Amino acid sequence: MIYIKNLEDDSYLKTYKESLRARGSDESVLEKVLMLNQARKEKTHSIEMKKNEQKKLSAVIGQKKKSGEDAEAEMNSVQSMKSEIKALEEDFETTRSELDDLLMQLPNKIHESVPEGRSDKDNRVERAHGEVPQFSFKPQPHYEIAEKLGIVDFERASKVSGARFSFLMGAGARLERAVANFMLDLHTEQNGYKEVLPPYIVNTESMYGTGQFPKFQEDVFHLEGLPYYLIPTAEAPMTNYFRGETLNESDLPQRFAAYSSCFRSEAGSYGKDTKGLIRQHQFEKVELMTFVHPDQSYEEHDRLTNNAEEVLKRLELHYRVSTLCSGDISFGAAKCYDLEVWLPGEDGYREISSCSNFEDFQARRVNTRFKPKGGGKPRYVHTLNGSGLAIGRTVIAIIENYQQEDGSIKVPDVLQKYLGASIIR
RNA sequence: GGAGAGGUGGCAGAGCGGUUGAAUGCACCGGUCUUGAAAACCGGCGGGCCUUCGCGGGUCUCGUGAGUUCGAAUCUCACCCUCUCCGCCA
Numbered sequence: 284m285i286y287i288k289n290l291e292d293d294s295y296l297k298t299y300k301e302s303l304r305a306r307g308s309d310e311s312v313l314e315k316v317l318m319l320n321q322a323r324k325e326k327t328h329s330i331e332m333k334k335n336e337q338k339k340l341s342a343v344i345g346q347k348k349k350s351g352e353d354a355e356a357e358m359n360s361v362q363s364m365k366s367e368i369k370a371l372e373e374d375f376e377t378t379r380s381e382l383d384d385l386l387m388q389l390p391n392k393i394h395e396s397v398p399e400g401r402s403d404k405d406n407r408v409e410r411a412h413g414e415v416p417q418f419s420f421k422p423q424p425h426y427e428i429a430e431k432l433g434i435v436d437f438e439r440a441s442k443v444s445g446a447r448f449s450f451l452m453g454a455g456a457r458l459e460r461a462v463a464n465f466m467l468d469l470h471t472e473q474n475g476y477k478e479v480l481p482p483y484i485v486n487t488e489s490m491y492g493t494g495q496f497p498k499f500q501e502d503v504f505h506l507e508g509l510p511y512y513l514i515p516t517a518e519a520p521m522t523n524y525f526r527g528e529t530l531n532e533s534d535l536p537q538r539f540a541a542y543s544s545c546f547r548s549e550a551g552s553y554g555k556d557t558k559g560l561i562r563q564h565q566f567e568k569v570e571l572m573t574f575v576h577p578d579q580s581y582e583e584h585d586r587l588t589n590n591a592e593e594v595l596k597r598l599e600l601h602y603r604v605s606t607l608c609s610g611d612i613s614f615g616a617a618k619c620y621d622l623e624v625w626l627p628g629e630d631g632y633r634e635i636s637s638c639s640n641f642e643d644f645q646a647r648r649v650n651t652r653f654k655p656k657g658g659g660k661p662r663y664v665h666t667l668n669g670s671g672l673a674i675g676r677t678v679i680a681i682i683e684n685y686q687q688e689d690g691s692i693k694v695p696d697v698l699q700k701y702l703g704a705s706i707i708r
Numbered sequence: 709g710g711a712g713a714g715g716u717g718g719c720a721g722a723g724c725g726g727u728u729g730a731a732u733g734c735a736c737c738g739g740u741c742u743u744g745a746a747a748a749c750c751g752g753c754g755g756g757c758c759u760u761c762g763c764g765g766g767u768c769u770c771g772u773g774a775g776u777u778c779g780a781a782u783c784u785c786a787c788c789c790u791c792u793c794c795g796c797c798a
Contacts, residue, residue, distance in 0.1 A: 323757095323758095324757090324758065324759095325758095327757070327758050327759095327767080328758055328759070328766090328767095330758095330767080331757090331758060331759090331766055331767045331768090332766080332767095334766085334767065334768095335766060335767075337778085337779090338727090338767095338779085339727095340778075340779095341726080341727090341778050341779045342726075342727050342779080343778095344726085344778050344779070345726040345727070345778085345779065346726085346727085348726080348778090349726075354778075357778070358778045359778090360778095361778045361779085362778070364778095365778085529718095529754090529755085652755095658737080660755095661755080
């Protein structure tokens with residue numbers, strides 16, 4: 284049961300409707316939800332009244348039996364109440380499950396600072412770092428460079444696994460590992476995150492908790508015949524980490540840097556980015572995930588985004604930051620910044636991180652709350668996450684931005700100690 | 709994979725089929741006492757949903773789900789999880 288309380292608040296409802304419109308989503312779902320919620324309340328009430336009657340009568344029976352009296356009449360009337368209640372409950376259950384299904388289809392309310400728009404063309408560029416690098420030769424795409432250097436093998440990967448898989452070989456594999464270590468060290472030693480290696484498989488319930496389901500059921504790998512899924516991102520296990528728990532306010536914020544492989548079926552993206560490492564079924568990522576006090580989530584959103592940006596800054600890669608517009612922002616996010624890195628081989632920008640504030644959208648689904656310091660009812664935490672960064676795409680950016688005319692790759696300064704080399708040739 | 713034990717409130721730990729949301733202890737919060745603190749004493753102390761302007765009332769919740777019963781934390785079944793021993797394995 285999610286979201287009901289908010290939707291009963293008139294002013295919230297008003298802004299929520301505006302938000303739905305800005306997203307371009309179906310408003311009729313909301314109308315149905317409001318109707319069903321009303322029905323749900325009425326049905327709950329009548330069931331509870333009946334149950335109360337029944338309980339009282341049962342107590343009478345208990346008394347009578349104890350004192351050896353006959354309770355035949357009472358027992359008969361309880362019997363008939365029971366069937367009445369059963370019918371009411373079945374009816375209620377229909378309403379409730381219908382309502383639940385619809386509630387899962389309602390997207391998060393977007394934040395007021397999110398620009399209106401329909402597609403990624405309407406996203407608002409907030410800032411850029413560095414400048415588009417100039418080359419004295421024509422820069423090659425990463426897969427050309429990498430294949431020539433023998434640090435990636437797509438052909439054998441397609442034989443062994445299929446399309447959208449790769450073998451990283453030698454310095455390629457090591458570069459991937461170096462980048463992962465560099466990011467994790469930065470986030471744990473300087474940015475205050477706790478390092479996590481989460482499970483790569485989660486159960487059905489966890490997939491609903493992050494808001495991946497039911498909408499994106501197609502995009503994940505399902506283990507046949509089992510209620511298990513390969514994680515499309517570490518966001519899945521991490522958002523569920525405190526599922527069903529009530530934390531203390533003093534426990535907040537909780538900041539995690541989770542390193543994991545990610546698995547995506549990429550159904551529906553056939554023909555897109557078929558070359559190279561851009562869109563693989565399996566890739567590595569360091570995911571930043573935080574649980575914070577609701578009053579601090581927007582401050583935290585900037586912090587987290589800055590932490591992700593710092594990786595690119597230290598690697599001296601040109602990138603820009605945009606706020607996703609209302610039509611482009613994901614289902615569960617209230618606000619989202621995309622970090623796009625410059626790829627000379629493509630002569631364009633590529634998303635390398637997506638930093639979202641979910642406010643309490645996910646927290647409601649996973650039921651993660653905290654007890655306020657001064658006492659009072661538990662409140663939902665706010666959750667945020669962002670790639671810090673996608674490792675495979677970072678490797679691509681390094682290959683393309685640090686390529687030399689002779690086909691070698693210069694190693695960025697900060698990675699040299701991890702790689703034990705200053706050039707890959 | 710085989711054999712056994714167990715899952716009760718923040719923790720520890722009782723619980724006979726009958727008014728038990730659940731004894732007791734600890735922790736926590738408020739108060740008395742104290743210069744202050746401790747100790748002692750008194751009181752309070754889970755969450756969801758429905759209802760109420762509020763006080764309050766109702767209902768659900770003792771791993772999860774179904775069932776037996778007028779009535780289930782207590783009985784039955786299935787599932788999940790934890791622990792111990794054996795086997796296997798990185």
